[in-house]
Amino acid sequence: MAANLLEVNNLKxxxxxxxxxVKAVDDVxxxxxxxxxxxxxxxxxxxxxxTALSVMRLIATPPGKIAGGEILFNGENxxxxxxxxxxxxxxxxxxxxxxxxxxxxxxVFTVGYQIAETVKRHRKDVSNEQAWRRxxxxxxxxxxxxxxxxxxxxxxxxxxxxxxxxxxxxxxACNPQLLIADEPTTALDVTIQAQVLELMKGLSQEFGTAVMxxxxxxxxxxxxxxxxxxxxxxxxxxSAPVKQIFQTPAHPYTxxxxxxxxxxxxxxxxxxxxIAGQPPDMVNIPQGCPYAARCPKVQARCRQERPELxxxxxxxxxxxxxYPN
Amino acid sequence: MAQFLIKRLIGLVFVLVxxxxxxxxxxxxxxxxPIQEMLGNHFNLAQYMRLKHSYGLDLPWYQQYFxxxxxxxxxxxxxxxxxxxxxxxxILQDGLPTSLELGLWGLLVQLIIGVPLxxxxxxxxxxxxxxxxxxxxxxxxxxxxxxxxxLFQVAIVYLHLSFGVDWPVSGWGNTWQYSPTDIQTKIGPIxxxxxxxxxxxxxxxxxxxxxxxxxxxxRTARAKGLKERIVIYRHAMRNALIPIITVLGVSLxxxxxxxxxxxxxxxxxxxxxxxxxxxxxxxxxxxxxTAVLLATAVVxxxxxxxxxxxxxxxxxxxx
Numbered sequence: 001m002a003a004n005l006l007e008v009n010n011l012k013x014x015x016x017x018x019x020x021x022v023k024a025v026d027d028v029x030x031x032x033x034x035x036x037x038x039x040x041x042x043x044x045x046x047x048x049x050x051t052a053l054s055v056m057r058l059i060a061t062p063p064g065k066i067a068g069g070e071i072l073f074n075g076e077n078x079x080x081x082x083x084x085x086x087x088x089x090x091x092x093x094x095x096x097x098x099x100x101x102x103x104x105x106x107x108v109f110t111v112g113y114q115i116a117e118t119v120k121r122h123r124k125d126v127s128n129e130q131a132w133r134r135x136x137x138x139x140x141x142x143x144x145x146x147x148x149x150x151x152x153x154x155x156x157x158x159x160x161x162x163x164x165x166x167x168x169x170x171x172x173a174c175n176p177q178l179l180i181a182d183e184p185t186t187a188l189d190v191t192i193q194a195q196v197l198e199l200m201k202g203l204s205q206e207f208g209t210a211v212m213x214x215x216x217x218x219x220x221x222x223x224x225x226x227x228x229x230x231x232x233x234x235x236x237x238x239s240a241p242v243k244q245i246f247q248t249p250a251h252p253y254t255x256x257x258x259x260x261x262x263x264x265x266x267x268x269x270x271x272x273x274x275i276a277g278q279p280p281d282m283v284n285i286p287q288g289c290p291y292a293a294r295c296p297k298v299q300a301r302c303r304q305e306r307p308e309l310x311x312x313x314x315x316x317x318x319x320x321x322x323y324p325n
Numbered sequence: 326m327a328q329f330l331i332k333r334l335i336g337l338v339f340v341l342v343x344x345x346x347x348x349x350x351x352x353x354x355x356x357x358x359p360i361q362e363m364l365g366n367h368f369n370l371a372q373y374m375r376l377k378h379s380y381g382l383d384l385p386w387y388q389q390y391f392x393x394x395x396x397x398x399x400x401x402x403x404x405x406x407x408x409x410x411x412x413x414x415x416i417l418q419d420g421l422p423t424s425l426e427l428g429l430w431g432l433l434v435q436l437i438i439g440v441p442l443x444x445x446x447x448x449x450x451x452x453x454x455x456x457x458x459x460x461x462x463x464x465x466x467x468x469x470x471x472x473x474x475x476l477f478q479v480a481i482v483y484l485h486l487s488f489g490v491d492w493p494v495s496g497w498g499n500t501w502q503y504s505p506t507d508i509q510t511k512i513g514p515i516x517x518x519x520x521x522x523x524x525x526x527x528x529x530x531x532x533x534x535x536x537x538x539x540x541x542x543x544r545t546a547r548a549k550g551l552k553e554r555i556v557i558y559r560h561a562m563r564n565a566l567i568p569i570i571t572v573l574g575v576s577l578x579x580x581x582x583x584x585x586x587x588x589x590x591x592x593x594x595x596x597x598x599x600x601x602x603x604x605x606x607x608x609x610x611x612x613x614x615t616a617v618l619l620a621t622a623v624v625x626x627x628x629x630x631x632x633x634x635x636x637x638x639x640x641x642x643x644x
Contacts, residue, residue: 058547083553091550098548103541107640108563118549154639170549 003075005177005210006032006055011069013047013054016062020283024050026234027069029309034177037204037211039225039242041218041257045279047234048214052180055212056096057086073178092122095171099183101163105155111166112136112151115173122174138169142199161192165199172203179204180212185220197224218261222246227316230254233280233290236309240317250312250319252295289321297323329643330628337624344620345397345613349390352609359406359607380406393613402617403610407603413614416599423500424583424595427518430511431584432576434519435526440569442523443530448557450535459531466524474517474590481513497593518587522576529572533565540564567638574630578623582615 013025025047032038040048053059054066057078071078073094081089090096098104105114115135119126126134132151139147142165155163164184171179181200185193201224204211213225221228221242228245230238230253238251249255256275277294280286286293288303295302301322309320360376361368377383381392396403402413442462446455465473484490497514498507537543538561546560547553583597592598596615603611634641 056548058544087550087552089550090548096548098541098545100541104545106542106546106560106564108638109560110639117551121550156640167545170545 003034004031004072005034005036005074006212007070007072007075008051008055009070009072011051011054011071012067013050013059013064014067015064017283022282023234023285024064024282025054026285028231028234028236029069030229030236030239032178032210032212035204035208035210036227037201037213037225039221039228040212040214040231041216041221041228042231043216043279045233045282046231048216048231049182051231052096052182052212052214055178055180056090056094057081058090058096088122091118091171091176092174093176094178094180095174095176096180096182097164097167097171097184100187101160101167102187104167105163107155110152110154111139111158111169115139115151115166115170118170118173134173135169138173139166141172141203142166142169144169161188161196164188164192164196168196168200168203172207172209175207176209178210178212180214182214183216184213186215186217193220200224218246218257230257233282233285235290235306235320237291237321238317238319239309240319241315244314244317248314248317248325250314250317250324251291251321252297252325253291254319255325256294256296299323326643333624333628333631337621340620340624341617342394344616345394346390348613348616349393349609350386352607352612353386353389355607357607359609362606363406397617402614405603405608405611407606407608407611413610416611417596417614417618420583420594420596420599421581423497423593424588424597425580426501427497427511427514427584427587427593427595428580430515431518431522432580434515435522435576436573438519439523439526440530442527443532444534444557444562444565446527446531447534447538450531455531459528462524462527464524465520466528468520469586470517470521470584471586471590473520474514474587477513477517478590495590495592497591497595514584514587514591514593517591518584525572526569529569530565533568534561537561537565563637567634570630570633570637574626574628574633575623576626577629578619578626580626581622582619 008031009029011025011028012023015022015024028047028051030038040051042048050059050064055071055073055078059066066079069079073089078086078089105111112132112135115138116128116131119131119134120128123131136147136151139151144150144162144165155166158166184200185196188196197220200211203209211224213220215221225242228240228242229236230245230251232253238245238249238254240250245254246258249258253275259273260275262272275294280290280293286303288305289295289307292298292302299322307320307322309318311318312324360373360380360382363376364373374383381389384392393403402417405411405413405416408416442458446458449455478494481490481492481494484492493506493510493513496510498504498510543556543561546556551560581596583595583600585597585601587593588595588597589601596618599611600615602608603615632643635643
């Protein structure tokens with residue numbers, strides 16, 4: 001088995017606010033293999049994005065702080081790295097694309113410049129012309145028509161979908177080993193979503209890049225990922241290969257999520273089954289299982305102790321539940 | 326582009342018509358009489374009527390206004406009532422270089438100190454550096470310049486009496502000349518004149534920098550692995566400068582108006598000083614001329630800032 005590309009152990013990222021400590025990510029552990037595509041799903045506030053930003057070390061401090069754990073990238077702990085070492089890593093070995101392509105590009109620079117700038121930053125021996133050629137090549141790769149001319153255009157001259165492709169071009173320009181995509185298609189309309197996802201899937205395979213795909217859309221996960229982490233209230237509650245998540249979900253939360261997705265083959269007029277209740281207040285998380293208050297299968301024990309993530313006896317699948325399906 | 330400029334210049338004509346009309350009506354309706362001012366203690370009714378007639382002040386107001394506008398269209402600003410037979414043009418010519426000199430140096434000081442101070446406060450927001458620099462900015466912004474100027478003079482006098490320091494407390498020296506004495510004389514007025522604008526630029530820069538630092542594309546720039554220095558000075562500043570250019574346009578316009586308070590407290594005979602004097606003596610042609618000068622300059626200053634926008638922000642196109 002190949003060495004792990006990314007190994008996150010007991011990561012704790014807290015935000016110290018006036019209202020109290022928000023434990024956005026609390027004791028999260030997972031691994032990624034080189035070239036693997038990992039989906040991270042969960043509702044808003046479940047800690048998906050904070051996990052990703054922690055790996056990038058882009059948590060705004062204050063109020064945020066990585067309070068504990070380790071993040072090993074190629075065996076080296078990112079949390080021990082200096083600011084300079086981190087900037088060397090970002091954009092070159094690990095890169096990230098964000099949710100809103102409309103605001104993620106700098107409006108006053110051409111897209112070609114914004115790609116070439118990343119290349120120049122990380123490849124010291126590259127001339128300006130070479131960096132520019134690489135930018136045009138990347139625009140071509142993300143299927144921007146007439147890339148040579150379009151490289152000289154500014155972000156406002158592109159549509160949302162095209163801007164997200166430009167973001168992908170920036171992210172992949174230096175052949176990173178890990179690409180973190182934080183809800184890359186949420187702000188796009190559905191047809192464009194499919195195109196962008198196909199593009200990411202194709203390019204990451206071509207470049208051999210591992211992808212951490214953060215989304216709240218299980219449809220995206222089904223189409224692109226090999227492995228899935230389901231997050232809830234700052235914890236990973238289920239972790240499994242994608243097929244098993246859909247066929248034999250173990251955690252009641254995963255079951256609830258799957259039941260609340262509309263399906264093409266549902267009977268007309270059939271009602272969706274939403275998950276009752278609200279996610280817990282992240283400042284005062286009750287003891288026991290964070291999902292206990294909304295869980296249809298809750299037992300007395302669930303309100304006392306927090307279940308750890310453990311194998312459920314179906315190969316690689318594990319769940320943080322005392323009574324998994 | 327040409328179309329844009331033509332449109333703006335046509336707009337300028339309308340602005341000037343409005344400005345001349347309003348200043349004319351205010352002057353006409355205001356109490357006080359220029360001929361009475363002129364005659365002073367030698368008042369004599371026959372002479373008063375004769376002078377009033379010869380200046381055309383016995384005509385109905387609309388005729389006076391039209392006469393003024395037609396002369397203005399021919400480029401004739403008329404003659405001063407007070408400094409007899411002195412063309413208004415010559416009076417402005419005397420004051421303008423001084424006011425421009427004071428204004429340009431003042432603006433330079435405002436930009437060179439105000440903008441970096443604002444950036445610093447934004448980068449250190451929430452720390453004592455931010456509190457101190459913004460507290461200072463609020464103080465400078467809130468205290469009227471005639472009080473600052475008087476405080477400055479009092480301080481100089483005190484230093485002179487206690488420690489024998491010799492430093493000029495008023496005047497401007499020779500316009501656009503920089504002998505050691507000239508420089509000494511000029512420093513005080515420039516600092517006092519710059520104070521308010523400096524504070525304004527500092528606060529504006531701080532606000533706009535903080536706003537830009539929260540933008541998604543700044544996070545992108547960091548995620549690309551750019552050095553913090555580049556993130557701030559290349560990616561953030563280009564965007565943060567945009568609102569500063571608006572204010573700069575207006576400031577450019579006010580360069581010709583002179584500094585009303587600073588020039589008067591320091592006894593500097595620039596346009597600001599001339600304006601105030603002409604108001605005291607009801608010297609209508611001079612009041613009108615300074616208003617026209619200021620309006621023209623403000624419109625042109627705004628035009629300049631609109632053109633500057635297109636340089637800084639590619640989303641803005643002149644058309």
